[in-house]
Amino acid sequence: MNLTDFAPAGPEIVLLTLLCVVLLADLFISDERRVVTFWLSIGALLLTALALVATSPEERILLFDGSYVSDSLSQLLKLASVILVGVGFVYARDYLQQNQLLKGEFYILGLFGLLGMMIMMSANSLLTMYLGLETLSLSQYALVAFDRNSKDGAESAMKYFVLGAIASGALLYGISWVYGVTGSLQFHDIAAVIRANPDMNDMPLWFGVAFMIVGIAFKFGAVPFHMWLPDVYQGARTPVTLYIASGPKIAALALFLRILGDGLGGVHDTWQGMVVVLAVLSLVIGNVVAIAQTNIKRMLGYSTIAHVGFILAAVFCGTDQGYAAAVFYTLTYAVMVAGAFGVVILLSRQGFEAENLGDFKGLNARSPWFALMMLFFMFGLTGVPPWVGFIAKVTAIDAVLTAGFPALAILMVLASVIGAYYYLRVVWYMYFDVAEDRSVLQAGMETRVVLSLNGLAVLLLGVLPGWLLKLCLEAIG
Amino acid sequence: MDLTHNILSMLIWLPILGGVAMLVVGDAGDAGSSRAGGMRMLALGVSLLTFLLSVFLYRNFDTATASMQFVERVPWIDALNVEYYLGVDGISAPLILLTAFVTPLVVIAGWDSIKARPAQYFAAFLILEGLMIGVFSALDAILFYVCWEAMLVPMFLIIGVWGGERRVYATLKFFLYTFLGSVLLLVSFIYLYVQTGDFNFFSFMSVPLSLAEQQFLFIAFLLAFAVKVPMWPVHTWLPDAHVEAPTGGSVILAAIMLKMGGYGFIRMSLPMLPDGSQYFAGLMIALSLIAVVYIGFVALMQKDMKKLIAYSSIAHMGFVTLGFFLLWSIEDGAGAELGLTGGMVQMVSHGLVSGAMFLCVGVLYDRVHSRQIADYGGVANTMPHFAAFMVLFAMANAGLPGTSGFVGEFMVIIASFKANVWFAFFAATTLVLGASYTLWMVKRVVYGEVANPQVAALLDLNRREYVVLGVLALAVLLVGLWPAPLVDMMSATMQQLVEQMGHSKVAAL
Numbered sequence: 006m007n008l009t010d011f012a013p014a015g016p017e018i019v020l021l022t023l024l025c026v027v028l029l030a031d032l033f034i035s036d037e038r039r040v041v042t043f044w045l046s047i048g049a050l051l052l053t054a055l056a057l058v059a060t061s062p063e064e065r066i067l068l069f070d071g072s073y074v075s076d077s078l079s080q081l082l083k084l085a086s087v088i089l090v091g092v093g094f095v096y097a098r099d100y101l102q103q104n105q106l107l108k109g110e111f112y113i114l115g116l117f118g119l120l121g122m123m124i125m126m127s128a129n130s131l132l133t134m135y136l137g138l139e140t141l142s143l144s145q146y147a148l149v150a151f152d153r154n155s156k157d158g159a160e161s162a163m164k165y166f167v168l169g170a171i172a173s174g175a176l177l178y179g180i181s182w183v184y185g186v187t188g189s190l191q192f193h194d195i196a197a198v199i200r201a202n203p204d205m206n207d208m209p210l211w212f213g214v215a216f217m218i219v220g221i222a223f224k225f226g227a228v229p230f231h232m233w234l235p236d237v238y239q240g241a242r243t244p245v246t247l248y249i250a251s252g253p254k255i256a257a258l259a260l261f262l263r264i265l266g267d268g269l270g271g272v273h274d275t276w277q278g279m280v281v282v283l284a285v286l287s288l289v290i291g292n293v294v295a296i297a298q299t300n301i302k303r304m305l306g307y308s309t310i311a312h313v314g315f316i317l318a319a320v321f322c323g324t325d326q327g328y329a330a331a332v333f334y335t336l337t338y339a340v341m342v343a344g345a346f347g348v349v350i351l352l353s354r355q356g357f358e359a360e361n362l363g364d365f366k367g368l369n370a371r372s373p374w375f376a377l378m379m380l381f382f383m384f385g386l387t388g389v390p391p392w393v394g395f396i397a398k399v400t401a402i403d404a405v406l407t408a409g410f411p412a413l414a415i416l417m418v419l420a421s422v423i424g425a426y427y428y429l430r431v432v433w434y435m436y437f438d439v440a441e442d443r444s445v446l447q448a449g450m451e452t453r454v455v456l457s458l459n460g461l462a463v464l465l466l467g468v469l470p471g472w473l474l475k476l477c478l479e480a481i482g
Numbered sequence: 483m484d485l486t487h488n489i490l491s492m493l494i495w496l497p498i499l500g501g502v503a504m505l506v507v508g509d510a511g512d513a514g515s516s517r518a519g520g521m522r523m524l525a526l527g528v529s530l531l532t533f534l535l536s537v538f539l540y541r542n543f544d545t546a547t548a549s550m551q552f553v554e555r556v557p558w559i560d561a562l563n564v565e566y567y568l569g570v571d572g573i574s575a576p577l578i579l580l581t582a583f584v585t586p587l588v589v590i591a592g593w594d595s596i597k598a599r600p601a602q603y604f605a606a607f608l609i610l611e612g613l614m615i616g617v618f619s620a621l622d623a624i625l626f627y628v629c630w631e632a633m634l635v636p637m638f639l640i641i642g643v644w645g646g647e648r649r650v651y652a653t654l655k656f657f658l659y660t661f662l663g664s665v666l667l668l669v670s671f672i673y674l675y676v677q678t679g680d681f682n683f684f685s686f687m688s689v690p691l692s693l694a695e696q697q698f699l700f701i702a703f704l705l706a707f708a709v710k711v712p713m714w715p716v717h718t719w720l721p722d723a724h725v726e727a728p729t730g731g732s733v734i735l736a737a738i739m740l741k742m743g744g745y746g747f748i749r750m751s752l753p754m755l756p757d758g759s760q761y762f763a764g765l766m767i768a769l770s771l772i773a774v775v776y777i778g779f780v781a782l783m784q785k786d787m788k789k790l791i792a793y794s795s796i797a798h799m800g801f802v803t804l805g806f807f808l809l810w811s812i813e814d815g816a817g818a819e820l821g822l823t824g825g826m827v828q829m830v831s832h833g834l835v836s837g838a839m840f841l842c843v844g845v846l847y848d849r850v851h852s853r854q855i856a857d858y859g860g861v862a863n864t865m866p867h868f869a870a871f872m873v874l875f876a877m878a879n880a881g882l883p884g885t886s887g888f889v890g891e892f893m894v895i896i897a898s899f900k901a902n903v904w905f906a907f908f909a910a911t912t913l914v915l916g917a918s919y920t921l922w923m924v925k926r927v928v929y930g931e932v933a934n935p936q937v938a939a940l941l942d943l944n945r946r947e948y949v950v951l952g953v954l955a956l957a958v959l960l961v962g963l964w965p966a967p968l969v970d971m972m973s974a975t976m977q978q979l980v981e982q983m984g985h986s987k988v989a990a991l
Binding site for chain 1: 505508624627629631632639642650653654665666668669673
């Protein structure tokens with residue numbers, strides 16, 4: 006084995022190296038000049054993105070004895086999460102500065118989490134998957150507690166950690182069963198064993214799959230394993246919430262696609278029943294409970310759960326079309342939710358945490374452009390055309406109908422009508438109500454630019470979704 | 483330059499881009515500023531230009547053919563086989579004309595009365611106009627649906643930002659009602675796509691479907707279109723939305739948006755689901771007659787002028803759905819065509835008349851800030867010119883011969899006579915009911931002694947209002963006295979539709 010054989014893992018290697026550089030450099034940067042860490046991190050992300058583009062494989066490459074895979078799916082998902090983490094960093098900067106939280110740890114942990122996500126997306130064995138997942142999870146636990154003066158942050162980090170550890174345990178337990186039954190940890194071997202023994206006694210396998218799905222559903226935040234999600238979204242500082250809400254969701258999808266699609270695709274009738282229960286419960290409970298929320302972060306938390314229901318409904322089909330729809334949905338969802346949290350961050354000022362829906366009152370009179378962007382995100386999340394949420398909805402429903410489940414499709418759209426109410430409420434506060442506070446939102450240049458690009462992306466992706474749809478189909482096919 | 487190749491795209495995109503430009507430039511929230519004045523001029527210019535384009539469309543429209551004209555077709559989303567596919571025929575062309583005709587009037591009507599954020603207000607109307615034209619010219623289901631639902635957003639904001647006291651309630655109700663209605667339409671479209679492999683309307687029309695499938699799809703379509711029309715019993719959003727909307731919003735709602743429901747029935751339900759439509763025709767006729775009779779009585783009892791006109795809209799739209807679904811009760815093809823054409827004429831006429839009625843109420847509201855009938859009386863003494871217009875439009879609303887209101891209603895009543903005497907009997911009650919509620923309102927508002935000092939202080943129409951009402955009055959009389967050009971536009975398409983409806987899709991299975 007020579008050095009060039011490692012090239013498909015190049016982006017991870019680049020990221021890890023640069024991450025260590027940032028970590029070391031941060032030691033020598035004084036608190037006043039902490040912004041340098043921010044720029045260094047952005048630089049690290051840019052180089053990682055470049056490495057990703059440079060190493061994009063023409064075909065599926067396996068390395069490290071088949072426990073690592075580099076294909077167009079991993080490439081697409083990684084690129085998206087690198088961009089989203091970068092966007093999150095940009096939105097966070099002013100906020101962290103104003104709250105005396107601009108610390109190197111935020112960026113270091115964020116980059117470590119990203120490394121975990123990338124490993125998950127490229128995992129071709131259950132252990133690699135677990136490794137990536139834990140790298141991501143531990144960074145997230147620490148990020149939630151990152152403001153050490155915040156009691157809420159500490160509390161939710163504790164909750165997240167304990168529940169997350171249980172879920173990881175469940176996942177690991179499931180992995181051991183599947184390993185016991187199939188004799189392999191690598192997805193393609195597991196798939197081959199299943200293909201070769203169609204009349205295998207599948208009770209132990211089913212048992213292992215059930216535990217694994219519990220673990221994955223927890224990471225994804227699907228009902229009934231969603232309890233941590235609203236608390237963590239609310240308790241964490243908003244930039245951290247943004248981080249948790251965007252990239253890791255894509256990683257969680259990778260978990261589903263690799264394990265259920267690549268590994269256990271042959272027995273999809275064993276897991277289909279479980280996934281559809283998760284999907285339906287998430288759709289209904291996420292949307293209904295979100296209506297009752299007055300805290301915007303919590304509301305977006307429940308809305309995440311509802312969207313996870315949509316994604317799981319597409320995964321449930323067990324077809325390539327369904328997986329592609331799930332990828333498209335997750336990517337576009339992450340873009341929208343990152344923008345929405347970006348506006349929430351903007352709304353906060355020194356010593357004032359914009360958390361209540363009421364804080365959006367009269368935003369149109371204060372800052373019409375940001376209000377318009379928030380309107381884009383809200384209608385995008387509702388699934389109203391011409392924003393991209395609509396196309397995502399269409400692809401998911403298309404997959405479900407093609408697989409022959411019209412009742413599920415009808416449930417999905419009805420749930421989205423319930424969802425419309427709470428997104429509209431934000432628009433109504435922004436446009437129809439009078440502001441108590443008339444000050445104009447302050448934002449740095451790069452925040453303005455990135456937020457505007459984010460909003461326009463939600464619109465333009467909705468008008469011209471063809472190329473991304475094609476990428477998603479190619480990534481799966 | 484030959485405009486005929488992309489006239490539809492221009493009709494759609496000119497107002498949308500104009501609206502977007504206005505949003506970007508903005509008005510700094512001050513109606514008095516010179517920038518706001520420029521925005522108003524820009525809005526008027528864009529909407530007038532759009533109207534000129536639609537006149538061009540009309541001049542080049544070939545009334546002899548039933549096939550689609552001014553077709554534009556390019557792939558849009560390859561992965562889903564969605565096309566940017568536009569075209570017009572005798573069904574859509576009159577409605578596009580109506581849209582382009584009404585929008586400049588709405589812009590003029592909002593000229594002085596919109597104080598807060600005029601640029602956003604006019605931008606919303608321009609974007610709305612483009613999307614409405616998009617709905618009427620889309621021949622691809624996803625393109626249609628995009629316009630159909632995107633339209634809700636500007637309307638939601640128009641009612642919510644510039645509306646009356648209970649605007650939030652009204653606009654949420656409006657949005658959620660229509661959104662709920664239309665999501666099942668989306669599922670139906672995708673279901674048909676799974677059968678046919680593309681979203682083309684013509685594939686949807688030709689694909690064979692079992693009766694059970696057609697019944698399910700018809701119900702899903704019905705939910706979407708019935709909410710928009712609106713038909714009894716899903717009409718309750720309309721009085722609220724109308725009452726709370728600013729005058730311009732009410733006009734667009736009544737004149738154009740309600741037509742989308744009728745358009746949906748005649749463009750999709752009838753030709754795509756002929757057997758399903760036949761199966762449910764009895765139900766549709768019953769619902770239409772309930773709208774005509776029951777809602778007519780409800781209108782009679784209203785104390786609020788806008789609410790009264792809103793209910794009268796529901797009753798008049800009942801004629802549209804009645805005319806469309808008489809098809810299977812009539813033996814001869816000409817009678818069926820008469821019903822369909824009558825429904826279409828009624829849509830255009832109602833667009834003009836109800837728009838004009840709402841504008842009249844707007845004129846009064848701008849001066850007195852009340853919509854209550856009881857707050858007026860003897861307006862004719864202080865506003866004689868206005869009173870003349872209002873009486874004319876009221877007569878048209880009541881269906882007086884010589885006005886546009888008469889033509890459509892008369893055609894539908896004749897068609898229903900051919901179908902069943904009882905249908906005709908109930909439909910004809912509108913001649914009494916419509917006259918009662920409209921003229922009674924006019925009597926209380928316009929005639930009599932000057933009721934209070936506010937009425938005594940009223941000033942008659944200014945030049946701007948004169949133009950708006952005068953243009954509408956001419957249109958109402960033109961359609962009423964000489965409906966032939968309008969009917970000619972539709973006749974080829976209607977013949978083809980009747981012929982198409984004769985072929986069962988179940989038999990093709």
